[in-house]
């Protein structure tokens with residue numbers, strides 16, 4: 001029998017005790033089989049990252065998930081530090097750097113701003129897709145397939161029903177991976193994010 005697909009979630013939340021959404025996402029994901037939730041702020045509060053160990057974990061995974069609240073239009077500092085340390089030349093990219101090639105990459109991120117705020121007339125001025133290229137290019141430079149992000153706008157305001165639907169979709173996609181029939185574009189090179197509900 002072939003091995004079930006393995007999922008590694010890089011979960012980064014600097015203040016998880018204040019989290020409304022990510023903490024619940026991480027708890028839900030941790031209950032699923034073949035899913036490992038790797039809680040970076042819990043594991044490495046001093047920002048010291050054991051590179052070889054992280055690389056070994058990545059090598060086991062078929063799907064690599066970045067799950068975090070958006071902070072200053074980007075990822076929290078420890079996740080950035082983790083990428084800087086772990087995605088090394090000759091391992092993740094460049095000559096001989098094919099350790100991540102063929103894996104899938106999925107961004108799961110929550111935003112304080114509403115979807116309207118991410119429009120020309122809103123205070124964030126640009127659609128959130130304008131902030132995605134650094135993620136997508138990082139994945140693609142390393143030969144990973146970019147899957148449509150799973151985003152929740154207005155994370156502080158959304159009602160319980162919308163929140164539950166967002167979490168439920170996360171669980172379903174993780175447990176059905178790699179069979180995501182509701183996402184025909186997942187196999188294409190789309191940049192369009194899928195919003196929360």
Ligand SMILES: Cc1cc2nc3c(=O)[nH]c(=O)nc-3n(C[C@H](O)[C@H](O)[C@H](O)COP(=O)(O)O)c2cc1C
Pocket residue numbers: 013018019020021022023068069070071072073074110111112113114155156
């Ligand atoms: C330092 C900091 C920076 C933030 N920057 C952004 C931002 O650039 N865009 C945005 O929409 N929300 C921003 N937020 C709001 C968070 O994204 C929001 O609180 C989070 O997604 C809620 O998820 P949680 O309930 O799991 O904490 C920021 C929050 C903090 C603390």
